Amino acid sequence: MKILVLGSGVVGVASAYYLARQGHEVTVVDRQPSPAMETSYGNAGQVSFGFSSPWAAPGIPQKAVKWMFQEHAPLKIQPRLDPTMARFMMQMFNNCTAERYAINKERMVRVAEYSRACINALRDETGIRYEDRQRGLLQLFRYDSQVEAVGKDMKVLEQCGVRHHLLNTDEIQQVEPALARVPGKFVGGLHLPDDQTGDCHLFTNRLADYCREQLGVEFRFNTAIQRIRRQGDRIEGVMTSAGEMTADAYVVCLGSYSPSLVKDLDLHLPIYPVKGYSLTVPVIDDGGAPQSTVMDETFKVAISRFDNRIRVGGTAELASYDLSLLEKRRATISMVVRDVFPEGGDVAQAEFWTGLRPMTPDSTPIIGGTKYSNLWLNTGHGTLGWTMSCGSGQLLADLVAGHQPAIDPDGLDIRRYAA
Template sequence: MKVLILGSGVVGVTSAYYLARQGHEVTVVDRQPSPALETSYGNAGQVSFGFSSPWAAPGIPQKAVKWMFQEHAPLKIQPKMEPAMARFMMQMFANCSAERYAVNKERMVRIAEHSRACINALRAETGIRYEDRQRGLLQLFRHDSQVEAVVKDMRVLEQCGVNHKLLNGEEITKVEPALGRVPGKFVGGLHLPDDQTGDCYLFTHRLADYCRERLGVTFRFNVEIQRLKRSAGKVESVLTSEGELTADAYVVCLGSYSSFLVKDLDIRLPIYPVKGYSLTVPVVDDGGAPQSTVMDETYKVAISRFDDRIRVGGTAELASYNLALREKRRATISMVVRDVFPEGGDVAKAEFWTGLRPMTPDSTPIIGATRHANLWLNTGHGTLGWTMSCGSAQLLADLMDGRPPAIDPRGLDVSRYAA
């Protein structure tokens, strides 16, 4: 089957890998000059299977109001007269009940745990390296109330068979020794030893090279995707800046821009861009730097270790498609890395970046078929695009081939929004 994948971020490239591996003739199209130059470029660096949790959670509407008046809040809203933002916020808040949170959490962990097995197998098969480490993730708690709240999440982790352990303030230094230099700052942490760390940009680039050289995947860059042309209940072609492109099947992996492309086909994707920021900090003291990934639960900032760099990613900003670098957001993530690892890196020499995370109201990606026979979706992964990319792509390949899927696909396709 000839497959056209629209988008060359980490989700598009992993989709190409699994489909080509199953014998399909795959072409990837993107407006950028090379892979992973948008959301996949500067993400937080964690591959956090066990940390897969919905942003929509009980208490978030109340917290959102409080965060509006905090300098270093994890969520900032730039109010706009934009129906899409209002609609997204209403749908997100509707998912903040305990019942909806449990459903969404299970779906996310289901994909993430499958993705864990997939990325481990991919790394073994391809041999690609991307400054990766398999040393786990440590979620850090500054307050006892956070420790009490995480108990509910631990029940879901237990049900899904996710390896985890709750640590006290002294035990966290055995996982991340540099935390011993800031005694008393954290009351404990949740350790997820099977989570991973790495550079998503390197991963995507090197996997794209493997796909091209070993699996015969064609990449067409600097091509603007304009619209889909349909006929008789299916997609006939993709209109681009280089003319019409045709295939037997089409896969939309355009992240925050996916909804624009399928809107004319009467498909409503409730995806909204949630802006995130990151710093890439040169390491100056190995003993004072993280050895894997820590997540500061208070500020929702992740701090990940690469070979000689520290990636600090965080804050969520609702600001439509505005990619301006805001110094106030830089101040927040700079403050956190200096507070947690004050001697680890030279923050003054950091690279500052921003990107748009394609968020759904329930934080769960949209994977699977549409009402158009040959149009498929793999999009809406929010903050966990890399974490879920391999599992999502492998599931998609199974579904497109008509194979029994490796995991239960129920609740993951766009039909869950039909109501």
């Protein structure tokens, strides 16, 4: 089958890899000059299968009001007359119940845990390296109330068979020795030993090279995707700046830009761009730097170790498609990395970046078919695009081919929003 994949971020390239492995003739199209130049470029660097949790959680509406008046809050909302933003926020707040949280977290962990097996197998098959480490993730708690609240998440992790350990102050220093240099800051942590880290941009580019060289995947860069042409219940072609492209099947992997492409097809994707920021900091003291990924639960900031760099990612900002770099957001993530690892890196020399995470109201990606028989979606992964990319790519490839997938796809496609 000839398949056209729209988008060359980590989800698009992973989809192309799994589709090509099944023998399909795959072409990837993107407006950028190379893979992973937008949201996949400067993400937090964590491949956090066990940390897959919905943003929509009990208590978030009340916290959101509080965060409006805090300088270093994890969520910021830029006031604007934007009905799409208002609708997204209402849908997200409707998912902030204990019942919806449990359903959504199970769906997310289902995809993420499958993705763990898929990325491990992918590394074995391709041999690609991307400054990766398999040393786990440590969620850090500054307050006893956070330790008490994590019990609900631990129950879901137990149900899904995810290894985890609740650690005291001494134990978190054994996992991340540099934390001994900041005594008294944290009361404990949740360790997920099977989580991973690495450079997503490097991963995506090396996987794209493998797809091109070993699997015959064609990449069409510097090609703007303009609109999709339909006929009845089928897609007939995609209009681009290089002319019309046709295939037997089409896969939309355009992240935050997916809704605008398919809206003329009467498909309404509840995906909103949630702006995130990151710093890439050169390491100056290995002993004072993280060895894997830590997540500061209070500020929702992740700090990940590459070979000679530290990636610091955080802040969720609702600001539509605005990509301006705000210094006050830089101040927040700079403050956190200096507070947790004050001697590890030279923050003054950091690269500052921002990108748009394609968030759904329930934080669960949209993977599967549509009312058009040859149009497929693999989008809306929010902050967990890289974490879920391999699992969702393999799942998507199996669904396109009509194979029995290894995990239950129920609740993952667009039909969950039919109401």
